[in-house]
Structure formats: structure tokens, C-alpha cells
Amino acid sequence: MKSKQVREKIRSGEFQTNTSGACDEYVQANVVILPKEYAFDFFLYTYRNSQACPVIDVLEAGEYESRLAKGSDIRTDVPLYHIYKNGELHEKKNDLLDLWKNDFVTFLLGCSFTFESQLLENGIFLRHVECKKNVAMYKTNIPTVQAGDFSGPLVVSMRPISNEHIDKVVEITSRYPNFHGAPVHIGEPSEIGIKQIEQPDYGEFVEIKENETPVFWACGVTPQAAAVQAKIPQMITHAPGHMFITDWTNKDFMK
Incomplete structure (x- = not known):
């Protein structure tokens, strides 16, 4: 449509x-x-x-x-x-x-749905799309820069990415600065304050398999x-x- x-x-x-x-x-x-x-x-x-x-x-x-x-x-x-x-x-x-x-x-x-479409076009598998789930989103320990009354933690979206495709994913998403751009973190969730990866603050969790790494992007839910x-x-x-x-x-x- x-x-x-x-x-x-x-x-x-x-x-x-x-x-x-x-x-x-x-x-x-x-x-x-x-x-x-x-x-x-x-x-x-x-x-x-x-x-x-x-x-x-x-x-x-x-x-x-x-x-x-x-x-x-x-x-x-x-x-x-x-x-x-x-x-x-x-x-x-x-x-x-x-x-x-x-x-x-x-x-x-x-x-980030914009860069998701480009990842899919380039043969990058996205499990939440395949499973028809909302992407998993988490509050982090990374502070945003305050303006007036507005402040708070950076919220990130997470997608499990095959290890062999991580460099390609970073390169593709960096082309889209108007849509969150390159990842803000790759790997261990606890390094950005996410204690339980299986329990997102928003959206739905999808499995992270053995040959995959969680990749995190800045999110518009911030x-x-x-x-x-x-x-x-x-x-x-x-x-x-x-x-x-x-x-x-x-x-x-x-x-």
C-alpha cells in the first residue's frame, strides 16, 4: 500500500x-x-x-x-x-x-524504521520484523543534554545482528543521520546500564543467538x-x- x-x-x-x-x-x-x-x-x-x-x-x-x-x-x-x-x-x-x-x-x-528498510534490502536479517514484533527499547545510563525542563536518559533500540554483518550494518545506518545514524553501542548491555536484556522498557524482546551480538541505536522514544x-x-x-x-x-x- x-x-x-x-x-x-x-x-x-x-x-x-x-x-x-x-x-x-x-x-x-x-x-x-x-x-x-x-x-x-x-x-x-x-x-x-x-x-x-x-x-x-x-x-x-x-x-x-x-x-x-x-x-x-x-x-x-x-x-x-x-x-x-x-x-x-x-x-x-x-x-x-x-x-x-x-x-x-x-x-x-x-x-529507525527507515534504516531498517535499507538493512533488509541489503540482506540483513532483522528478527523482530520476521517475528512481527515491536523492536525492543531500553532506558540506559547515558544521560541526555538538558534544555530547560527537558532531560533524562538516552533510550536505545536493540537488534540482534549476525557477527559477520556488524561492519556492514554500521556502514549502512551511518548513511542516515536523520534517522539515528550509526549505533551508539555494540555488545555488552550492562556497559550502558541495561541489566536485564530480556526485559525491555518498551517493545518486545527477541532472542539473541550464539553467533549474534546485540547492537543498540539511539531511539526516538527518548x-x-x-x-x-x-x-x-x-x-x-x-x-x-x-x-x-x-x-x-x-x-x-x-x-
């Missing part, structure tokens, strides 16, 4: 699962929506932590159509939203129509951890793995 068709299915409630593997050739984006009074500090936070939070579009206060997706509606075109209030996950919703405010500013952040720590009155994000699908192809954003 084309990106517009998937957005229409999401908007109608026909498609409500995670978007990993959907519209592989199109850029998918993490979503952060917050009141205008917090927008500058958040933009500064993304600038200071660009590997985890690479901004690919910003919608001005009250706007809900992205320039990356003609006819889109950020209030309805994400399969599942997380609503945070005062740093706590308050509820999950399939649309924001009854919550929308004219002072909401929306940030779209690059997503702002959700920052929202919890900031305790701002209201912040809305995509549910992990449930992305906004644009009309831009992955190649449009190549370095």
Missing part, C-alpha cells in the same frame, strides 16, 4: 497495530506534541540530542497537516497515542480530536523519558512503534 492509503486506514480505525514493516519505502516519524510555551525548550533539547531526536518537521501551533504528507492529520493518523500529564502516562488514545488545542506544537522526529522527568502539564507522543507515515521516501532523506 501507498503511505496515504495506510494513513487513511489508521484514520478510520482499520489499522491500529505497530507500523514496523508497513510502507517500507516511506519515511516514518516519531511524534511529540506539546503546548507552545514548552516548544522552544523542547526544540533546544532536540538540537542538543540530535542523534536520539532528529527533527524532520515542525508544525506550528494549531497546525495538524505535515508538509511531509499532503492531506495528513496529525490528530488522527497515528495508530496509538500516549497522553502524558505531569510526567505520568495518563491514557492511550487512537485519535486526539477531543484533546486538540490551538496552542499545540508538533515535532516529527526521524525513526523524549518520552524526558517528558516523564520534566513533569510538564501535558505532552502527547506516539505509542512506541506506532509511527506517523509520511509521503517522503527513505532515499529523499539520504545524507
Whole structure:
């Protein structure tokens, strides 16, 4: 299906699962929506932590159509939203129509699903895609750089990679700085504060086999951890793995 068709299915409630593997050739984006009074500090936070939070579009206060997706509606075109209030996950919703405010500013952040499509094209096996699972994500002991009220740990996504393909994976993903780029860590999870690899903070764990190494990339869920720590009155994000699908192809954003 084309990106517009998937957005229409999401908007109608026909498609409500995670978007990993959907519209592989199109850029998918993490979503952060917050009141205008917090927008500058958040933009500064993304600038200071660009590997985890690479901004690919910003919608001005009250706007809900992205320039990356003609006819889109950020209030309805994400399969599942997380609503945070005062740093706590308050509820999950399939649309924001009854919550929308004219002072909401929306940030779209690059997503690792873009480089996943390129890995698959190059014959790199990704177990979570094969198993139709959401990628495993973990909070680390690596701090992000604070901006205003926003701070917190770097969140990473993990993929088991065959040892013979690690160099190739690093080379391919480094071509996509707008989508988290090269890995931030390869190997022992405890070195970045992950004590139980089998228990991700978000997403679903997949087996790491004997001839494989866990490889970790900066993740767009990082702002959700920052929202919890900031305790701002209201912040809305995509549910992990449930992305906004644009009309831009992955190649449009190549370095």
C-alpha cells in the first residue's frame, strides 16, 4: 500500500497495530506534541540530542497537516497515542480530536524504521520484523543534554545482528543521520546500564543467538523519558512503534 492509503486506514480505525514493516519505502516519524510555551525548550533539547531526536518537521501551533504528507492529520493518523500529564502516562488514545488545542506544537522526529528498510534490502536479517514484533527499547545510563525542563536518559533500540554483518550494518545506518545514524553501542548491555536484556522498557524482546551480538541505536522514544522527568502539564507522543507515515521516501532523506 501507498503511505496515504495506510494513513487513511489508521484514520478510520482499520489499522491500529505497530507500523514496523508497513510502507517500507516511506519515511516514518516519531511524534511529540506539546503546548507552545514548552516548544522552544523542547526544540533546544532536540538540537542538543540530535542523534536520539532528529527533527524532520515542525508544525506550528494549531497546525495538524505535515508538509511531509499532503492531506495528513496529525490528530488522527497515528495508530496509538500516549497522553502524558505531569510526567505520568495518563491514557492511550487512537485519535486526539477531543484533546486538540490551538496552542499545540508538533515535532516529527526521524525513526529507525527507515534504516531498517535499507538493512533488509541489503540482506540483513532483522528478527523482530520476521517475528512481527515491536523492536525492543531500553532506558540506559547515558544521560541526555538538558534544555530547560527537558532531560533524562538516552533510550536505545536493540537488534540482534549476525557477527559477520556488524561492519556492514554500521556502514549502512551511518548513511542516515536523520534517522539515528550509526549505533551508539555494540555488545555488552550492562556497559550502558541495561541489566536485564530480556526485559525491555518498551517493545518486545527477541532472542539473541550464539553467533549474534546485540547492537543498540539511539531511539526516538527518548523524549518520552524526558517528558516523564520534566513533569510538564501535558505532552502527547506516539505509542512506541506506532509511527506517523509520511509521503517522503527513505532515499529523499539520504545524507
